[in-house]
Amino acid sequence: MPSDPALPRTLLSWMVRGEWRAHPIRTLVAVLAIAVGVALGFAVHLVNRSALAEFDAAVRTVTGSADLRVEAVSAEGFDESLYPRVARLGVLSATSPVVVVNARAKDGRSLTVLGLDPLRAARVTPALAVGAGPAFGAGGAASGEDSVWLSPALDAGAGERLEVREGGRRVSLPVAGGLPSVETGQRLVVGDIAAIQMKFDRIGRLDRLDLLIAPGVSPAAAAKAVAAVLPPDARVVTPEAESRRSGDLSRAYRVNLGMLAMVALLTGGFLVFSAQSLSIARRRSAFALLQVLGQRREGLFLQVLAEGAVLGLIGSVAGLLAGAALAWSVLGLLGGDLGGGYFSGSRPPLEISPAWTVLHGALGLIVALAGSLIPALDAARIPAAQALKSAGQAGDPGRRPPLAPALFLGATGLAAAFAPPVGGLPLFGYASIALILAAGVAAMPWLARLMIAPLARLPAPVPVRLAAARLAGAPDQAAVALCGLVASAGLMAAMGLMVSSFRGSVDEWLGAILPADVYLRVANAETSGLDPALQAALAALPGVDAMESRRSLTLTLAAERPAVTLLAIPPGEGGAPDLPWRAPPRAWGEGEVPAWISEPLSRLYGLSPGDRMDLPLAGRTITVRVSGVWRDYGRQFGAVVLRRSDYLQITGDAGANEAGFTLAPGADRTETLRRIRQALPPDLAAQTEVAPSAEIRAVALRIFDRSFAVTYALEAVAVLVGVAGVAATVSAQTLARRREFGMLRHVGAGRGQIQAMLVLEGAFLGAVGAVAGLALGAVMGQILIHVVNPQSFNWTMDTRWPWGLLGGLALALTLASSLTALLAGRNALSSDAVRAVREDW
DSSP states (O other): OOOOTHHHHHHHHHHHHHHHHHOHHHHHHHHHHHHHHHHHHHHHHHHHHHHHHHHHHHHHHHHTTOSEEEEESSTTOEETTHHHHHHTOTTEEEEEEEEEEEEEETTSOEEEEEEEOHHHHHHHOHHHHTTSSGGGOOSSSOOOTTOEEEOTTSOOOTTOEEEEEETTEEEEEEEEEEOTTSOTTOOEEEEEHHHHHHHTTOTTEESEEEEEEOTTOOHHHHHHHHHTTOOTTEEEEOHHHHHHHHHHTTHHHHHHHHHHHHHHHHHHHHHHHHHHHHHHHHTHHHHHHHHHTTOOHHHHHHHHHHHHHHHHHHHHHHHHHHHHHHHHHHHHHTTTOTTSSSSTTOOOOOOOOHHHHHHHHHHHHHHHHHHHHHHHHHHHTOOHHHHHHOOSOOSOTTOOOOOHHHHHHHHHHHHHHTSOOBTTBOHHHHHHHHHHHHHHHHTHHHHHHHHHHHHHTSSOOHHHHHHHHHHHHOHHHHHHHHHHHHHHHHHHHHHHHHHHHHHHHHHHHHHHHOOSSEEEEETTOTTOSBOHHHHHHHHTSTTEEEEEEEEEEEEOSSTTSOOEEEEEEOOOTTSSOOOOBSSOOOOOOTTOOEEEEEHHHHHHHTOOTTOEEEEEETTEEEEEEEEEEEOOSSOTTOEEEEEHHHHHHHHOOOOBSEEEEEEOTTOOHHHHHHHHHHHSOHHHHTTEEEEEHHHHHHHHHHHHHHHTHHHHHHHHHHHHHHHHHHHHHHHHHHHTTHHHHHHHHHTTOOHHHHHHHHHHHHHHHHHHHHHHHHHHHHHHHHHIIIIIHHHHHSOOOOOOOOHHHHHHHHHHHHHHHHHHHHHHHHHHTTSOHHHHHGGGO
């Protein structure tokens, strides 16, 4: 009789639906794991894509259609005599001068004031030129030369006045209208360039030139011609350099969050493997029956892969929907910042790309298929005759689990950790973590037997020996139960180790850079702040024992990189300032100007102690000698320190915008803080922050903890999913052993002894998972500390072990596994011993 080709497909469909109906929790956990990984990755991508899109739109609004820009390297700007020299170049068709003032509104929120020439700006930045002068006024009020136009984010109408504070001065600006073409969220004030220069004491200084290239001239030729006439305090910036610079602001942070989400997705892949492996073990006799009915082995292989694909598809779709909802919520509540501080204050609209949506969904599908690959191969290798007789796990209990695959994966992962970054990103570092994680999971059968087998030979009570013999004789089942748990526990241990080390290093660094009792900082005052007379008055206040004045400003050293920070501070003993050194500072030669650079600047610019470095200061290039490298966790793109006396000699700037106060013995801190604030002029006091060092330290650590809030969430989700996975797997394995429990009852074992055996099995599994997870976490944590972080953020840290977290994690895993096994065992022991073994009669 010819066979019906549709029969196997019908049976396969019944088997799949029956398996999922019989074990919905295990299936749900696998789907949930994929969904969580996809949702986290997709949400991080959407939030960052939306924030970057708004940031790019803001840049396009401000720069308009400019082909090139000339930018000042510092807030001091450059001499406006450069403008006609550049404008006369034949390679350009238009040149628009711009003054940029970073200020604050009356409510303390930051804003940007732009001074434009309306006739010149009309060709280059038309979205802003609408408000750059009387001829271009938009909306109702009469406008004079000192009138300004506001973006929609600034709540002031035509005819009102806008109060702006900058550099210790308060300026009242009449509002003539709005800038309807400016993106929502941007806080811009636009006025006539001459009026802005006058009101903000910028006479004779410019901050930017927006340039249009003449027809037929290549951008490279135009940039070269412009650069040839620039002084040291100005740089040519191309659109490509601007794009790289803005992307670098948050690229490492974005990639790290995305990679952490992918690690969570990888944990989901291990849970799919666990669910599929257990499902295959339970359905061995059913697969054997299908072979007898004519199903080919490759058909079984494809069937299991199809099951994994369905799990991945459902999880991916659910993850994409959840990720979009999560991103929408985050953008509405927190904006585009995600705790990193790069896009603080922004509330961008959600930007969804179909291509990236498909890519994230495909990642979930691929991970699910990868997790189903080995179970599919096992299903295709099932021997029909043996499987029809016994539905248990096949294999020789005496067979030694292989270790070679784990060693190969581990060795490859360690080798990848030593590879250099790719495009400034630690791609090989994350590949190393993934390979080491896979190596740990592959080694689980071997490790389970190594740790548990000796217990079976000890003169221990019967439940202990039974539990140990069971796990040692079926290490593959132990590995199936533990793979998701080990992956998530390893991830949590690694991240806990990295965060603990980072936080400890930051706390130590804060103590080193904040030795004074009280600190003062003037916002938006790189070229102003405390004049010498005010500095002397503050130093003479009652309760002040000593005062150190500092100047802090930004410098652009390379057009394609974000600006670095220059700090002019008093020296300590020996001539070098007191800083948290990576190594003792070097001496410098007679007549040389020493400079001490931060660790990020050293790594980004390839500078070491003894090298020479050029700094654009006071309109000229100053060559300094790098005399040391110090740790700095506050300025990711680098900082350089000069002695205040050297800075004063170079620039003639005796002002300061930061100060540290050491209080006299017995001085009342609260009263001294009040005196410092009262000594400041009212307009300057509105821009000045005065706080004790202990408060600054506490706030900084709170910001640190908030920055890692997303990381903590990823850790918690991964571990919860892993625990749910091991609970579902152990429960299903226990229910599948009813006949084993019935046989033990027939030979005299009591219910209490079997329950004790199951509790001990769970405890042994939890202990093995804890040991493996903590060991993997220790290795992966070192890679995060010594590879990923230096290659991402260009700073290093010392390892600090979170013993409380690691010990609590090990105890929690052991207790959770024991409790899960006990609850599952009570259900499995509910049937009587005779019915449990009747299939063997």
